[in-house]
Amino acid sequence: MRWYIPYGNPTYFIWLAVALIPLMIGLLYGHRFRWYQTLVSLFFLILTFGGPNWRTGIALICYFVYQVLLVSAYFHYRRRKDSPNKGWVFVLSVILAILPLVVVKVTPAIQSGKQSIIGFLGISYITFKVVQTIMETRDGFIKEYHPIIFGQFLLFFPTISSGPIDRYRRFVSDYEAVPAQKDYLDLVQTGVRYIFLGFLYKFVLAYYFGSVLMPQMQFGAMMAHGFSWYIVGYMYTYSMDLFFDFAGYSLFAVGISYLMGIKTPMNFNHPFKSKNIKDFWNRWHMTLSFWFRDYIFMRLVFFMMKHKVFKSRITTANVCYIINMLIMGFWHGETWFYILYGLLHGCALVVNDTWLRYKKKHQDKIPHNKFTELFAIFITFNFVCFTFLIFSGFLNTLFFGPSKF
Amino acid sequence: MDDVKETVLSILNDLTGEDFSTRLDENLYDSALLDSMGTVQLLLDLQDKLGVNAPISEFNRSEWDTPSKIIAKVEELK
Numbered sequence: 001m002r003w004y005i006p007y008g009n010p011t012y013f014i015w016l017a018v019a020l021i022p023l024m025i026g027l028l029y030g031h032r033f034r035w036y037q038t039l040v041s042l043f044f045l046i047l048t049f050g051g052p053n054w055r056t057g058i059a060l061i062c063y064f065v066y067q068v069l070l071v072s073a074y075f076h077y078r079r080r081k082d083s084p085n086k087g088w089v090f091v092l093s094v095i096l097a098i099l100p101l102v103v104v105k106v107t108p109a110i111q112s113g114k115q116s117i118i119g120f121l122g123i124s125y126i127t128f129k130v131v132q133t134i135m136e137t138r139d140g141f142i143k144e145y146h147p148i149i150f151g152q153f154l155l156f157f158p159t160i161s162s163g164p165i166d167r168y169r170r171f172v173s174d175y176e177a178v179p180a181q182k183d184y185l186d187l188v189q190t191g192v193r194y195i196f197l198g199f200l201y202k203f204v205l206a207y208y209f210g211s212v213l214m215p216q217m218q219f220g221a222m223m224a225h226g227f228s229w230y231i232v233g234y235m236y237t238y239s240m241d242l243f244f245d246f247a248g249y250s251l252f253a254v255g256i257s258y259l260m261g262i263k264t265p266m267n268f269n270h271p272f273k274s275k276n277i278k279d280f281w282n283r284w285h286m287t288l289s290f291w292f293r294d295y296i297f298m299r300l301v302f303f304m305m306k307h308k309v310f311k312s313r314i315t316t317a318n319v320c321y322i323i324n325m326l327i328m329g330f331w332h333g334e335t336w337f338y339i340l341y342g343l344l345h346g347c348a349l350v351v352n353d354t355w356l357r358y359k360k361k362h363q364d365k366i367p368h369n370k371f372t373e374l375f376a377i378f379i380t381f382n383f384v385c386f387t388f389l390i391f392s393g394f395l396n397t398l399f400f401g402p403s404k405f
Numbered sequence: 406m407d408d409v410k411e412t413v414l415s416i417l418n419d420l421t422g423e424d425f426s427t428r429l430d431e432n433l434y435d436s437a438l439l440d441s442m443g444t445v446q447l448l449l450d451l452q453d454k455l456g457v458n459a460p461i462s463e464f465n466r467s468e469w470d471t472p473s474k475i476i477a478k479v480e481e482l483k
Contacts, residue, residue: 298444299461305445
């Protein structure tokens with residue numbers, strides 16, 4: 001039996017089209033066939049985690065049972081009458097929730113690149129959903145919790161491998177409802193458009209940048225031994241490939257969700273026309289950056305301001321930017337280039353805020369027009385591409401890797 | 406009732422430097438007057454000055470994005 005990366009090849013889409021038709025007819029006539037939806041989900045999970053990948057399938061099942069039990073236990077603790085809502089119970093639950101992910105991320109770093117046996121495709125994205133649910137339960141905003149629906153949320157197959165990261169309360173309200181016929185038709189129309197745009201992004205543009213241009217740049221840079229213009233070429237082609245590949249994938253995930261009557265949030269919004277780095281993070285991998293904003297940055301700021309850790313609000317913001325982006329770097333993996341990538345973005349956010357404050361103070365002296373806006377977009381774009389070059393790990397291969405030629 | 410409205414408007418005025426008493430339906434995020442930092446400050450101020458306990462989870466950008474929505478939310482939570 002063969003296996004399929006989600007949205008990886010035409011056959012996967014044919015399976016999708018066939019499997020979704022009964023569900024879509026149901027939705028069109030006001031019914032959500034939940035048992036059928038569960039069967040379809042299982043089928044697609046088996047396509048990805050079965051066959052030669054059965055070991056990761058076992059890892060997924062164990063992980064899934066573990067997390068559902070953990071969140072159920074925490075929910076019962078919080079919903080008990082007069083729940084003491086102790087801080088340490090909350091912290092312990094979050095630690096237990098991220099523990100498997102930490103093991104998976106650290107294993108390759110300490111065992112010379114060997115993958116952990118408890119890992120599987122998409123583990124980080126499920127972890128985000130779990131942690132977020134625990135946090136909102138702590139705050140008392142998840143008042144109803146059903147393990148089966150929580151399971152549906154965690155294993156929602158269109159987004160299982162790489163997001164977008166949905167929110168529990170949002171997902172449940174879609175899952176429990178059936179959209180009105182007119183709204184559903186709009187969803188289908190948008191969904192189909194997204195899927196076709198995804199084809200263009202992933203199978204035409206990402207293919208051209210990633211599989212046609214990038215290898216040439218890579219080869220040129222390797223042959224040049226040291227710095228060369230090929231590295232610059234690599235930087236841009238890699239950035240384009242990264243964007244079109246990931247944005248294409250996200251369009252598929254959102255498009256398929258729409259066909260299932262679930263409004264999974266969008267992941268990208270023209271990131272390369274960002275005017276500054278903050279704007280960029282509001283447009284690039286949005287569900288991840290919003291997750292970091294809502295569950296790390298804002299909570300950290302809230303905690304620090306409440307306990308008056310730093311006197312100045314500016315220092316608090318700056319420290320939190322750096323910590324936030326460093327955690328994002330560590331999340332990508334325990335290598336110097338991911339961590340440096342996070343650090344650079346943290347510093348960029350600090351610089352950005354400083355500049356905006358300076359600009360506001362000297363409004364009368366600093367020009368602001370179409371030209372300066374274009375210039376700002378140009379700088380942001382190039383900075384971002386530079387950080388992607390670091391992120392790609394290519395410099396590591398080029399300068400520190402085993403020589404291939 | 407008016408007390409809440411006035412306090413919220415004065416908090417927003419401190420945070421953004423703008424007077425919203427005649428622009429109750431202006432979107433604070435679209436015009437980039439509030440960011441995540443400002444939001445946290447807003448939640449802390451609401452806690453201090455009005456005793457409203459609004460955890461960050463409750464904070465949903467689409468429900469808290471204009472002065473009038475914030476006032477309504479605060480009255481509901483009070």
